[in-house]
Amino acid sequence: MFELDVRSRKPIYEQLTDKIKEMILYSILQPDEQLPSVRTLSAQLTVNPNTIQKAYRELEREGYIYSRAGKGSFVSPAQQGMNAAKRAEVREELLRLMAEAVYLGFTAAEIGELFKLALEKKGEGDQT
Template sequence: MTVLTLDPESKTPIYLQIVQEMKTLVMTGKLHPHEQIPSVRKTAKSLAVNPNTVQKAYAALEREGILYSVTGKGDFVADNAARIKEMRKQEIREMFQRVTREARDSGLWIDEIFSIVDEAYSGR
């Protein structure tokens, strides 16, 4: 499986970093439906992170229907890419709403915002 990468200095909690990376791996097809993912302990070891943290991430992913777990066998990627993509899109919509509103309230015109987004999308 593709390797996850964490930023220990980031302010977003580690378990959320894991959740987000897993989501994009699934959405972008780098993880396939019904594929088995590494165990909590394996992931924890490979990320040099507390197993509880990984456990928390997996639980969240399961709650959202992105993983399903088979007792005694392990965790697997669920088969509902469409729903997931829609969910993710909703999340992103909300993020954009927050930040766009802030920008507008600070007096930026929509053209300025478009240009910033454009630059961010192509750049880097």
């Protein structure tokens, strides 16, 4: 379910939070779906439970998940509305970057190729 790159300079808890966010944004994890327990995920990834707990705390702080005492952590249903806000934010950033790319001389074909590469990369992520 989760793969971490132990050679990455990015901290493990950040890798985990990014992966869970990605799975929520791509609807791999559904609203109110229970996440693996800290102990289970810790054993599965051979990572210190405190690292998993830190990732879950960060996700909860950002509103991606919520926890119930004695029950575990779950995907927040409020994410559906947040997805629209996130899409608008990404759209604005893409427009800014594309304008900069055009200014620097990128052609429509080059920008199209970059889009195709992004789709291929997304396809690779779907296989994990």
